[in-house]
Amino acid sequence: MNPLRYLEKRIRGWLPKEPQTPSPQLEITRKPPKTRTQVWIVIFIMGFASGLLGAYSASFDIFSRLGIYVWLILICLVLSIVAAAIYVRKKVSEERQRMRREV
Amino acid sequence: MASIAGKLRTTRQFVNQTKLAAEAKLSTTLLEVAQANDLQVTRLYPEQAILLGYHPALKRKAIITYSTRHGIKVWYWHNNPEEVTNQEFLRQTREYLLDLAKERGIEVEGAADMHPAKLASIIFSKLVPRVKS
Numbered sequence: 001m002n003p004l005r006y007l008e009k010r011i012r013g014w015l016p017k018e019p020q021t022p023s024p025q026l027e028i029t030r031k032p033p034k035t036r037t038q039v040w041i042v043i044f045i046m047g048f049a050s051g052l053l054g055a056y057s058a059s060f061d062i063f064s065r066l067g068i069y070v071w072l073i074l075i076c077l078v079l080s081i082v083a084a085a086i087y088v089r090k091k092v093s094e095e096r097q098r099m100r101r102e103v
Numbered sequence: 104m105a106s107i108a109g110k111l112r113t114t115r116q117f118v119n120q121t122k123l124a125a126e127a128k129l130s131t132t133l134l135e136v137a138q139a140n141d142l143q144v145t146r147l148y149p150e151q152a153i154l155l156g157y158h159p160a161l162k163r164k165a166i167i168t169y170s171t172r173h174g175i176k177v178w179y180w181h182n183n184p185e186e187v188t189n190q191e192f193l194r195q196t197r198e199y200l201l202d203l204a205k206e207r208g209i210e211v212e213g214a215a216d217m218h219p220a221k222l223a224s225i226i227f228s229k230l231v232p233r234v235k236s
Contacts, residue, residue: 011185013220014166014178014227018192 039088046080126150132175133167140165140177151207151230166227166234170203178227184220193219200226 050073104122108115126149133154137144142156142165152169164180176199187193196219204211204226211217211225227234 011218011221012182013180013184013218013222013224015181015184015187015220015223016176016178016196018187018189 038091039084042084042087043080046083047077050076050080129169133169136167136175136177140167142167142177146233148231153227153231155231155233168203168227170199170206172202172206173199178223181220184218187220197222 053072053076104115104118108118111118129152130147130149133147133149133152134144137154137156140158141160142154142158145155145157145164147154154167156165156167157163158165158179161179166178167175168178169175181187197214197217200219200222201214204214207226207230209226209229211222214222217225224234
């Protein structure tokens with residue numbers, strides 16, 4: 001190549017410093033710590049409610065056998081985890097939308 | 104100056120004083136940014152809102168610019184800007200430069216397809232002839 005044309009084509013110039021911090025998009029994918037605390041609160045409340053329900057059902061002698069009592073608690077716990085998962089998904093999507101709006 | 108004073112229904116003296124005050128504030132800000140970025144100040148152009156400097160540790164020339172829309176930015180001279188591959192960063196840089204050129208009434212042919220480093224070089228050299236493209 002002609003040296004003059006090479007020099008003309010060669011790019012040299014000014015650029016700002018490339019950002020070292022992770023981009024906001026990467027930040028959004030991370031679960032915010034606030035939501036994590038809320039999840040634990042929901043699981044705790046639902047677990048407590050399921051325990052209470054189990055205890056009441058036993059005291060009213062609805063389910064006389066212990067096995068049924070344990071099963072009832074387990075079902076309530078599973079339901080609480082499902083409810084917490086739905087709650088978390090909703091919260092995370094809300095948080096992402098909010099952060100996108102801010103960005 | 105007279106037309107601005109007419110539009111604002113004020114005196115030319117007031118407009119001139121406001122302009123001087125704005126330039127003084129801008130100069131202070133540019134010098135503070137230069138200090139924060141460890142730059143040696145080579146020259147200050149308050150009217151163009153540009154500061155030319157040098158970074159002794161990086162051994163690179165630097166420019167500080169101010170745009171009303173995007174604020175302050177520090178630029179460093181690159182001998183091989185094609186090494187920078189972050190497309191989002193390059194897009195934002197081009198956007199900043201196009202806005203800066205629009206603000207200052209500078210027209211650059213083929214600016215949309217130009218590498219931002221080259222675009223910056225052309226715009227800065229038009230703003231300050233001392234900066235050669």
